Amino acid sequence: MSLAKMTASAVAIAAVSATAVAAQERSTIRIVGSSTVFPFATAAAEQFGNSTDFDTPVVESTGSGGGLKLFCAGVGVEHPDVTNASRRVKMSEVETCAENGVEFTEVVAGYDGIVMANAESGPAYELSKAQVWEALAAEGPMPTMWSDIDPALPAEEIEVLGPPPTSGTRDAFEELMMAAGCEDAGGEDCEGAGMEIREDGPYVEAGENDNLIVSKLEANDRALGIFGFSFLDQNQDSLQGTVIEGVEPTFENIASEAYPVSRSMYFYIKHAHVDVIPGVLDYAREFVSAQGPDGYLVELGMIPVSEDMQQANLDAIENLPALTTDTY
Numbered sequence: 001m002s003l004a005k006m007t008a009s010a011v012a013i014a015a016v017s018a019t020a021v022a023a024q025e026r027s028t029i030r031i032v033g034s035s036t037v038f039p040f041a042t043a044a045a046e047q048f049g050n051s052t053d054f055d056t057p058v059v060e061s062t063g064s065g066g067g068l069k070l071f072c073a074g075v076g077v078e079h080p081d082v083t084n085a086s087r088r089v090k091m092s093e094v095e096t097c098a099e100n101g102v103e104f105t106e107v108v109a110g111y112d113g114i115v116m117a118n119a120e121s122g123p124a125y126e127l128s129k130a131q132v133w134e135a136l137a138a139e140g141p142m143p144t145m146w147s148d149i150d151p152a153l154p155a156e157e158i159e160v161l162g163p164p165p166t167s168g169t170r171d172a173f174e175e176l177m178m179a180a181g182c183e184d185a186g187g188e189d190c191e192g193a194g195m196e197i198r199e200d201g202p203y204v205e206a207g208e209n210d211n212l213i214v215s216k217l218e219a220n221d222r223a224l225g226i227f228g229f230s231f232l233d234q235n236q237d238s239l240q241g242t243v244i245e246g247v248e249p250t251f252e253n254i255a256s257e258a259y260p261v262s263r264s265m266y267f268y269i270k271h272a273h274v275d276v277i278p279g280v281l282d283y284a285r286e287f288v289s290a291q292g293p294d295g296y297l298v299e300l301g302m303i304p305v306s307e308d309m310q311q312a313n314l315d316a317i318e319n320l321p322a323l324t325t326d327t328y
Contacts, residue, residue, distance in 0.1 A: 026077045027278055029057035033067025033084030034168050035208045036228035037109055037265050040297050041084050044287040047296070051286075054279035057082075063208040064168025068268075071104070072097035075272040081280050084109065084267045086168030086228065087175075094328055102270060105320045107284060107313050109265040110291050111303035113229040113254035114173050116160070116242035122221030123154040126243040129260070133181025136160060136203050138196040140187065158202040161213050162226035169210075172263045173226055177244075180260075214239065229254055230301030255303050262303075271320055281317055288313045 031041055038061040049056025062070065064085040071083035072093055089106070097104060116132070118125065125146075134140050134149050135158050146153040163170040174195045182190035197203050206213045210227040214235050217225045224242065229249055232241050241249040245260045253259040267287065274280050290297045291313075293304045305313070321327070 028055040029082065029277055029280055029283055030080045031057050031059045031082040031084065031267075032062045032070050032080045033060075033082075033267070034064040034086040034265065035061045035163075035210050036086040036112060036169055036230070037084035037267065039230060039234075039300055040109065040265075040291075040302055041267070041287065043297060043300060044290055045283065047290070048279070048283050048286040052279065052282060054282065057279075057283055061208055063164070063166040064171070065166035066208070068093045069096075071268060071270065072100055072102050074100045075102060075270070079270070081270050081273040081277050082267055082283070084265070086112065086265050087171045087263060088266060089268065089323070091325065091328055094323060094325055098325065101272075103272065103322045103324075104268045104270050105316055106323045107267050107269065107288065107316055108305060108309055109267050109287070110297065110305055111254065112263055112265050113249050113259050113303070114169060114176065114226065114261045114263065115229050115232050115249040116224045116226055116244070117217065117232050117239045117249075118224045118242070119217050119221035120238055120240050122223075122240075123156060124240060124243075125154065125224065126246070127153075128184065128245055129177055129181035130184035131181070132244075133178055133185050133187065133195075136197050137178065137182065137187065137194065138198040139182075139189070139194050140185070140198070142198060142200065144202070156222050159204065159220070159223040160202060160226065161204050161206040161216055161223055162197075163208065163210075164205045167208055168265075169226065169228060173261075176261045176263065228301075229303070233301030251301070251303065268323075269317070269320070271322065274320070284317045285314070288317065 042059045045057040045059050067083040071080050073079055131149050143149050146158055147155040178195035179190050182194040187194045210231045213225040213227055218238055232239055247253050247259050249259055254262050291305050292310050298304050
């Protein structure tokens with residue numbers, strides 16, 4: 001081996017050793033990501049902290065895109081150990097992780113529905129995907145009133161509070177609601193510009209905090225909000241869900257796949273942190289143990305996974321298969 005290669009190897013080994021030492025200086029698991037997954041991850045973290053000798057993990061709501069950006073930035077104490085996402089990691093994010101030396105495993109966190117809802121005191125809405133697209137599409141007719149779309153709809157100004165582009169809920173809403181609505185309405189380029197959301201006022205970006213959207217809806221019962229089903233489930237005394245394609249957003253309808261706007265949620269485990277941050281896999285097992293039909297996460301509005309999926313998740317935690325550009 002040449003002197004140059006020997007020097008480069010020594011530097012690489014020193015860098016890895018420094019990273020491991022730095023990671024050992026942090027005893028608390030750090031979790032970032034989706035605001036939708038946040039309440040589930042928080043409940044699992046609290047139960048984990050209360051029932052083990054490990055520290056209670058710190059869970060931050062950064063949005064799915066923001067969490068994956070932090071997660072994929074590198075290895076070491078300054079980077080998170082786990083990230084949550086309310087949509088699957090994108091190929092571009094897998095590539096960023098690989099470029100920064102981050103190997104990781106994917107776990108299905110559970111299932112969820114994306115709902116539209118408004119305050120109980122406001123008008124009840126029954127909408128089709130095509131009507132939602134017409135109301136919100138940048139490439140659509142750009143109406144100002146719901147009754148402009150259909151006289152049978154409320155004669156109210158269109159005001160929809162929703163997540164920003166960094167949110168997995170926004171990604172999933174555009175794919176499951178806007179793209180599908182575009183096709184139903186006969187729009188063009190429905191997988192591209194056709195599913196983009198208008199920026200002239202009727203759609204209001206309300207940040208990554210879904211609880212903030214809920215409080216704003218309570219203050220303005222004419223506005224609709226977009227968020228995960230669990231937030232509707234936890235606020236049934238003050239909010240009413242919008243019927244989409246004739247189906248109410250209920251636990252039973254989402255679990256049976258009758259509700260048309262449903263998605264999977266995920267969390268991702270960083271391999272390099274498993275052996276140096278205490279309890280990473282133990283926390284993951286706690287989360288998975290609580291995601292089945294009899295688990296406590298169901299009480300928070302999570303749509304449970306099947307026994308087969310729960311076992312597949314446990315197998316993933318034990319074996320840590322790497323999600324790469326080849327296995328994506």
